Structures are given as structure tokens and as C-alpha cells.
Amino acid sequence: MRKSILLLLYIFVVNTSFSQSEKKIKWWNPVNSVVPVISGQAWPSEVKSVYHRFPERAEESVREKVWNLSKQSAGLSIRFWSNADSILVKYQLKEAIDMAHMPATGVSGLDLYSKTFDGEWxxxxxxxxxxxxxxxxxRIDDDSESYKKYGREYQLFLPLYNEVEILEIGVDSKSxxxxxxxxxxxxxxxYGTSICQGACASRPGMAWTNILERNLERPVINLGFSGNGKLEMEVIDLMTExxxxxxxxxxxxxxxPNTDDTYSLTIDAVKKIRLKRLNVPIILTTHIGYADELTRKKSAEEVIKLNKELERAHNDLKSEGLENIFLLKKQDLAFGFDMYVDHIHPNDYGMVQYAMVYEDLIREVIKESIGDLxxxxxKTQSRDIDVYKWEERHQDILELNKVDEPKICLFGDSIINFWGGEPVSTIARGQDSWDGILKPLGVRNFGFGWDRIENVLWRVYHDELDGYQAEQIxxxxxxxxxxxxxxxxxIKGLETLIRAIKIRQPKSKILMIGILPRTGKEKLIKELNLKIAQLAVLEAVDFRKIDDQLLLKNGIINDSLFTDGLHPNREGYMILGKQLERIIIDK
Known part of the structure; x- marks a missing residue:
């Protein structure tokens, strides 16, 4: 009786808080967006419902069970910026709220993450x-002036095992x-099973695909179908799109293992992908094993048989000359029985393990190493949010690279960002020298205000050098x-960055420009540039300094060429432009 009263009181308080604040809350519905906003969707313009995973036409090709599972919002999320101290979400579900082995917070709940200006989750x-x-x-308890003024980036993960029919996000009308x-x-x-879909994470953010997305900071398309991930060609066809x-x-x-031809299914799936996606890496994952396989011989035998067939398929594909095919083995997944909820589905502990092993292999495969420094x-960053939006500039560069491939890519921080060119910046102190000198040479501005080495590394990892051949970086x-x-x-960071660039642009010439002088740090920077020059020799790339004319005879910065002791003014950029022009032409 007491529990019932407390539950009714809780429901009353929650509903009252929503109803009382309704007049002060502004609500947003994804359905009303003019651009796709549901992350994790591969066919955003073709879905029957904004929260479905497959395009509407897939209903005619995939099995009914697969189609119905594709309506569940596993792996989908919504990203937004807000400075609200309270973020409300109201939504309507279609199916059962929970399962015997998976709580309502995982089956039907939401999960909200955010990022600091330094890119920390x-x-x-x-x-x-x-x-x-x-x-x-x-409830967001952040009284900092920066949050009140700018807010931060949020990512709302949607239910793993339910179909969302309606969803709205609300914040205070003044936020x-x-x-x-x-x-x-x-x-x-x-593409996988219930484990891929998210069973049995306690909440959406703990599904291994969602953990992987946060760790890699790259979209992950979840095509997990509970009990129905069977390497079917209809699903493979959709994947290749x-x-x-x-x-x-x-x-x-x-x-x-007794009725399905694991070997043939694997061979056919990989070859179908290869027909359309010639060099894209493919990971073949073995069975993780059962929690009871140490005490149930039949379980262990089934796993061994399945994994042997998958490994045989992998080896034969490699023998035929198919490249970029990788095998993730059971022993590498290293599941212990305490990582399961039941006999097969991971708990949160298991999900973290699953994501960690995948991340390590994926980073190795796509050459995105992460170091101990x-x-x-x-890392991403938003330190200069009052001047520009970091991710928006990154997305603009990706789009610009598709429509107009750059000849020379000039990477840097605000010193480059504020020079000029495209993407257009709110500050462009050297626009005339850019237009008159660098633009005719085919230089594109890859400068981002407040970037550090690790931020440029993130951008290189996230496709800014992919899909075209540059002459020079x-x-x-x-x-x-x-x-x-x-x-x-x-120096170690620059070394990692140079090697990442070489992998993505092996035919491009790399030129390292010495760090420009800044007030009070002239001697320190001079010594650091000597070390950068030594690194350039070791990495077999060019190194040049272009700061001689920015210094007085005593080696101190010439303030008349700078706006603040760090960023060049119009005259300073003109000097840099002429220096850089000579280097590029002489290359």
C-alpha cells in the first residue's frame, strides 16, 4: 500500500512539473525539421517514420520480422546545442515497455550526454x-558564465527496443x-543480432554501438535485429547502399550450426559487399560464446563449430585475394560469465568490453591510433564558440571538398582561420592577401580558431583529407x-599528425611551417622550431620558417604587424602571404 501511494505521488509530481511548466516551455519536434536531424539513420529522406531505421521500400524486400524490428529506434540519437538548466522530453511508444531480462530504461528509455568545450563527454x-x-x-546544474552564454552540445540516445511514435524536446522559453x-x-x-541492437544494456547509452559512436566520434548505423541477424542478402543489399x-x-x-551454412552465407555476404564497395574494410565477428558453456557442453560445441566455419570463410576469402577483410576472434572479445545478463546477452560490463575490443580493432583497421599523450x-573542441562553430566549419569543409577538390590544404589554428578564403570566417584580417596571393595558387583554408595539434588530428581522422588527391599539405x-x-x-603530437596525413595523402608533399612568434614567447618558440625542424628531417618532410620579417632585429615580435601579439594584422598577413607564395612556387 505504501509503495502504491509513493508511486502515485511520484507520477503526480512529474506530471505536475510538466503541466505547470508547459506555458513557459518551447517544444521542438524532429518531424518539423527541414534537414535530417536523426543521427544513426542511413536513409533519412526515405523512412516511413522519422524514427525508423530502414527506408520504406525495404518493407517489400526484407522479412516481416526484420522490417518490424527496423521500426525500433536502436542506435538513433538527436544532437543539439542548448544552455537550458532543464531539458524535458515527452514521447510516445508503441510496444511493451520492458522485458524480463532488460529494464524499461534500456528497452524504452532515453539517455542524454553532452560535451565540454574541450571535447570531453x-x-x-x-x-x-x-x-x-x-x-x-x-536537470543541468551548471552555473558557469560560459554555459549560460553559449550552452554546450548534447546527444540524446533513443530507446533500443521500442518504436517511438512521437517525440518532443522542450526547454525554457528563455533558453x-x-x-x-x-x-x-x-x-x-x-549488422548483427540482439546484441548489436542493444540487449541487454540498462540504458541506451550503454549499447555497444552507442559507446563506440561516442568513443570514435563517428556515426554508427545500428542494423541489429533481435533474433533475426542472419546474414540475409536483402539486408546486405541495403548495407551496400x-x-x-x-x-x-x-x-x-x-x-x-546444424541448419545454417555459415561458411556460404559469409562468403556470399562479403562478395556482395565487395561488388559495390571495393576497398571498404569488413570485420567478421565470431560468436562471443555462452555464459554457461563451461558447464554445458552442447553450448561450447555450437560456438566452436560456428566460429570454425567463419574462420574458414575468412581464410578462403583472403586466399582469393580479397583485401581488407578482418576476423574478430572469440578469444579477443574475452567474455567472462559475469559479463552476461543471461546465457548470451551482455550486461553493461559486457557492453563496455564489446565496445572496447571493437574500438581497438577499428582504430587499427582505419588507421586512427590514439596515444597516451x-x-x-x-579531440573536438568549441573553445572559440563566440567567434565560430567548430563542428559546423568541419562539416562545411567536408562539403566543400566534395564539390571543389582542394589543390593545397593549409592546416592551422586561428592564425590561419582569420586569414581569409573558404569556408568564410567571421574574421578575415588578410582577405586581400589571400585573394591576391593564396587563392590563385589553389590554397584552401583548413584553419580552426583555438585548435591544438590533437584537434587537427581529429579533423584528419574525420575525413578532411579523404576522397581527393591534394598536391601539398x-x-x-x-x-x-x-x-x-x-x-x-x-613534437610527439606533430609526429603522429604527420604520419596520419601520410596515410591519407601518400602522394602529397607535406610542408611544416614554423610556429609564428608571439609576445613574450619569442625565445621559447625559436627553440621549439628547431626541434620541429629536426622532426621534419626524421619524417622526410619539408620545413620552412616564414617569420623573419615579423621580428625586430633584437628578435622581439614587431607589434606593428599584429593585432594582439599573436594574430597578424592586414600588413602581417601580406608579408606571410608573399613568403608562403615563394615557398609554394619553389616547391
Missing amino acids: LRSWGSYLIKTKSNYSF SFEVLPIRKEKPIVA IDSKLYILDCLPNLN STKAP ILMIGTNNINFNSDTEI
């Missing part, structure tokens, strides 16, 4: 009521709210690391 929590008509109230469009980077596409960074085939737990760990980066990193850390 945070997680929000709050009160919730999960029924057919559900709601969440996330800012800006939805972010889906990203243009090539996604990871994962996606211009993917990498494909994952993780279907063995849904195959029967901050300068070697790729020019780097002038590191000044923003000086106050945070040692010279050794800076």
Missing part, C-alpha cells in the same frame, strides 16, 4: 516516467536550443599547445 540524469506516454526531465544536422563523415555500419567507413558482420549468435589523442600548428604541453609532447 559528460552524462546527464534526471527524473523519468516510462509508460506508453513517457517523459524525462534532465537557447539549436538542433544539429546529421554529420557528413562516413559511418560505421554494424551506404557509403561506409567500415562494415561489421556480427551475426553468428543467430545462426544454427593529449597531443596524440584526437601545409601545417602550421602548435602555438595553442605551448601553455599546456611540453616541447616533447608537442
Whole structure:
């Protein structure tokens, strides 16, 4: 009786808080967006419902069970910026709220994450009521002036095992709210079973595909279908429509070693993908094993048989000359029995393990290593949010590269960002020298205000050098690391960055430009540039300094050529432009 009273009181309080604040809340519905905003969708313009995973036409080709499961919102999320101190979500569900082995928070709940200006993930929590008509109230206790003024980026993960029919996000009418469009980077596409769909994570953010998306900061398309991930050609056909960074085939737990031809299914699936996506990496994942296989001989034998057939298929594909085919083995997944909820489905502990192993292999396959130093760990950032939007500029560059391939890529921080060119910046102090000198040479501006080495590394990892052949890559980066990193850390970061560029643009010439002088740090930068020059020799790339005319005879910065002791003014940019022109022409 007491529990019933408390439950009724809780429902009353939650519903009252929503109804009382309704007049002050502005609500946003994804259905009303003019651009695609549901992350994790591969066919945003073709879906029957905004929260479905497959295009409407797939209903005619895939099995009914697969089609019905594709209506569930596993792997889908919504990204937005807000400075609200309370974020409300109300939504309507179609199916059962929970399952015997998976809580309502995982089956039907939501999960809200956000990022700091330095690219670190945070997680929000709050009160919730999960029924057919559900709601969440996330409380954000951040009294900082920066949050009040600018807010931060959020990502709302949707239910793993339910179909969302209606959803709205609400914030106080005085708070800012800006939805972010889906990203243009090539996604990871994962086809699998209930484990891939998210069973049995306690909440959406703990599904391994969602963990992987946050860790890689790359879209992940979740094509997990509970009990129905069977390497079917109809699904493979749809997968090949996606211009993917990498494909994952993780279907063995849904195959029967006695009735399904695992070997032939694998061979056919890989070859079908290869017909359309010639060089895209494919990971073939073995069965993770059963929790009871140490005490149940039949379980162990089934796993061994399935995995042997998959490994045989992998080896034969490699023998035929198919490249970029990788095998993720059971022993590498390293599942212990405490990582399961039941006999097969991972708990949160298992999901973290699954994601971690996948991340390590994927980083190795797509050459996105992450080091033990901050300068070697790729990061996003929003430190200059009052001047420009970092991710928006990144997306603009990806789009610009598709329609107009750059000849020379000039990477840097605000010194490059504020020079001029495209994408257009709110500050362009050297536009005349850019238009008159650099633009005719085919130089594109890849400068981002407040970028450090690790931020440029992130951008290189996230496709800014993909899909075209540049003649030259020019780097002038590191000044923003000086106050945070040692010279050794800076050099190690530049080394990682150069090697990442070589992998993506092996035919391009790389030119490193010495860090420009800044007030009070002239001697420090001079010594650091000597070390950068030594690195250039070791990495077999060019190194040049273009700062001689920016210094007085005593080696101190010439303030008349700068706006603030760091950023050149119009005259300073003209000097730099002429210096850079001579280097480019002489190359």
C-alpha cells in the first residue's frame, strides 16, 4: 500500500512539473525539421517514420520480422546545442515497455550526454516516467558564465527496443536550443543480432554501438535485429547502399550450426559487399560464446563449430585475394560469465568490453591510433564558440571538398582561420592577401580558431583529407599547445599528425611551417622550431620558417604587424602571404 501511494505521488509530481511548466516551455519536434536531424539513420529522406531505421521500400524486400524490428529506434540519437538548466522530453511508444531480462530504461528509455568545450563527454540524469506516454526531465546544474552564454552540445540516445511514435524536446522559453544536422563523415555500419541492437544494456547509452559512436566520434548505423541477424542478402543489399567507413558482420549468435551454412552465407555476404564497395574494410565477428558453456557442453560445441566455419570463410576469402577483410576472434572479445545478463546477452560490463575490443580493432583497421599523450589523442573542441562553430566549419569543409577538390590544404589554428578564403570566417584580417596571393595558387583554408595539434588530428581522422588527391599539405600548428604541453609532447603530437596525413595523402608533399612568434614567447618558440625542424628531417618532410620579417632585429615580435601579439594584422598577413607564395612556387 505504501509503495502504491509513493508511486502515485511520484507520477503526480512529474506530471505536475510538466503541466505547470508547459506555458513557459518551447517544444521542438524532429518531424518539423527541414534537414535530417536523426543521427544513426542511413536513409533519412526515405523512412516511413522519422524514427525508423530502414527506408520504406525495404518493407517489400526484407522479412516481416526484420522490417518490424527496423521500426525500433536502436542506435538513433538527436544532437543539439542548448544552455537550458532543464531539458524535458515527452514521447510516445508503441510496444511493451520492458522485458524480463532488460529494464524499461534500456528497452524504452532515453539517455542524454553532452560535451565540454574541450571535447570531453559528460552524462546527464534526471527524473523519468516510462509508460506508453513517457517523459524525462534532465536537470543541468551548471552555473558557469560560459554555459549560460553559449550552452554546450548534447546527444540524446533513443530507446533500443521500442518504436517511438512521437517525440518532443522542450526547454525554457528563455533558453537557447539549436538542433544539429546529421554529420557528413562516413559511418560505421554494424549488422548483427540482439546484441548489436542493444540487449541487454540498462540504458541506451550503454549499447555497444552507442559507446563506440561516442568513443570514435563517428556515426554508427545500428542494423541489429533481435533474433533475426542472419546474414540475409536483402539486408546486405541495403548495407551496400551506404557509403561506409567500415562494415561489421556480427551475426553468428543467430545462426544454427546444424541448419545454417555459415561458411556460404559469409562468403556470399562479403562478395556482395565487395561488388559495390571495393576497398571498404569488413570485420567478421565470431560468436562471443555462452555464459554457461563451461558447464554445458552442447553450448561450447555450437560456438566452436560456428566460429570454425567463419574462420574458414575468412581464410578462403583472403586466399582469393580479397583485401581488407578482418576476423574478430572469440578469444579477443574475452567474455567472462559475469559479463552476461543471461546465457548470451551482455550486461553493461559486457557492453563496455564489446565496445572496447571493437574500438581497438577499428582504430587499427582505419588507421586512427590514439596515444597516451593529449597531443596524440584526437579531440573536438568549441573553445572559440563566440567567434565560430567548430563542428559546423568541419562539416562545411567536408562539403566543400566534395564539390571543389582542394589543390593545397593549409592546416592551422586561428592564425590561419582569420586569414581569409573558404569556408568564410567571421574574421578575415588578410582577405586581400589571400585573394591576391593564396587563392590563385589553389590554397584552401583548413584553419580552426583555438585548435591544438590533437584537434587537427581529429579533423584528419574525420575525413578532411579523404576522397581527393591534394598536391601539398601545409601545417602550421602548435602555438595553442605551448601553455599546456611540453616541447616533447608537442613534437610527439606533430609526429603522429604527420604520419596520419601520410596515410591519407601518400602522394602529397607535406610542408611544416614554423610556429609564428608571439609576445613574450619569442625565445621559447625559436627553440621549439628547431626541434620541429629536426622532426621534419626524421619524417622526410619539408620545413620552412616564414617569420623573419615579423621580428625586430633584437628578435622581439614587431607589434606593428599584429593585432594582439599573436594574430597578424592586414600588413602581417601580406608579408606571410608573399613568403608562403615563394615557398609554394619553389616547391
